[in-house]
Amino acid sequence: MAEIAGRIGGQGQEPADNKDQRARLEDGENPRLGSNSSLPSPERRALRLTVDDLPHPAYMVDYNFGLAWYNDLARQRLLGGFEILSPKTEARSVFLMLLKACIGKPVEYRNELLRLHFSVAKERFSRSGILNGCGELGKDEAELLGALYDDAERITGRAIVEIPLELREPDRAAEAWRVYVSYFREGILFVHIPAEAADSALLDFLSRRDVVIRNLLRRRLPVLTQLAVLVADLQSSVKICSELPPEEYFELINEIWSTMGPIFRKYYGTHGKHVGDGMVYYFFPQPDSNYIFNALACAQEVKLAMRKVSKDWQLRKNWLNELYLNTGLQEGQEWLGTFQSATSIEFAVLGDTINHAARLSDFARFGAIWATKNLVSKLAPEERSRVEFGVIRRGQDDRDHFIPSSYVQLGGLVDLNSERHERLREIAALPITEIRGVRPEA
Secondary structure, eight states: OHHHHHHHTTOSOOOGGGHHHHHHHHTTOOOOOOTTOSSOHHHHHHHHOOGGGOSSOEEEEOTTOBEEEEOHHHHHHTSOOOSSOOSBTGGGBHHHHHHHHTTTSOHHHHHHHHHHHHHHHTTTOOHHHHHHHTOSOOHHHHHHHHHHHHHSOOOOOOSEEEEEEEEOOTTSOOEEEEEEEEEETTEEEEEEEETTOOOHHHHHHHHOHHHHHHHHHHTOOOEEEEEEEEEEEETTHHHHHHHSOHHHHHHHHHHHHHHHHHHHHHTTEEEBOOSSSOEEEEEOOOSSSOHHHHHHHHHHHHHHHHHHHHHHHHHHHTOOOOOOEEEEEEEEEEEEEEEEOSSOEEEEEESHHHHHHHHHHHHOOTTOEEEEHHHHHTSOHHHHTTEEEEEEEEOTTSOEEEEETOOEEGGGTSOTTSGGGGGGGGGTTOEEEEEEEEOOOO
């Protein structure tokens, strides 16, 4: 561990002559250096190593421990040698994949491999969370995984952790490995190195965390997943922009983002691609919380936080403008992938789920939160009882009445013949409801 800390600590500065070559490497280029290169040997080895060139079994999991990336050595040696990876999230559980890959292997081989992953997972996953994330399990499989989870020693996540691993197979000498586990905001990278191998280039590579994660995200596998999508747009943003000096408008937008960011992280929201001054966040299934309820609770907390931002700016500018984030929520099963440019990588979802959420955000006014019946109906009864939702209807007394726990087709609330509502026509038949409040769990 002292060796790892020393290397990761960034001792010494990179020679200036090598910076342009390293820059090309960080953008994904892989220069092949010959034996006559003028670079010192350690630097030459570091420059040769990229995610594609890792000479050992390596794979990345997301924080639900679903397989997000792997190299061929990991596929052949550890993950069962599958031909085609299932697009569905539940089938990509690394615990389930390892369990299937170890069929025919000695019991201790299987148990040691699974215990290692449970040790890493224990920091965030409960026993039931792991079992639920594995989809349909037989009774014996569930009992085995539960027992191994209980037996595993919890490892607290740091930047890089080294874990010894010994695997035994019949009629073969025991294989001793060092497993390097690297934690990133976007997932966890596992690299298995034979214990006798001394690979300083790998440690140099792993220490350059921004390079590693950028390489991994560019190769992240698209996955078909259940998710909730939240889209929030600043109401009257053009008007507000016209009334503020440019520097103050950008200050306002940055304040909104910095205020809302911790709230989205609290509820496990993943930032998605959006054009303009609005927000898109994705909420994925979690081991120990309901992603749909997370999205609703997050939307409610963002609404309350926006009221404070609005009051602060009213006092500062002595104006009467109210600032609102209008929010739309929808749930569905869609493909999740990444969009890449020369300078950034963004998560993106394809399909109607995000389009519906965006249209509901267009429809919402004065900071309202609108969600689809599809989303609210997927809450468990106990969770739904903590959500105040419904629709305002005009009564016989010609007054508006709030009808709780009800829905309405969007087309019944607006004049779809108006050009102003042209973008809403595609979801006119969608049953929706307004979210008035969300009560946190006691």
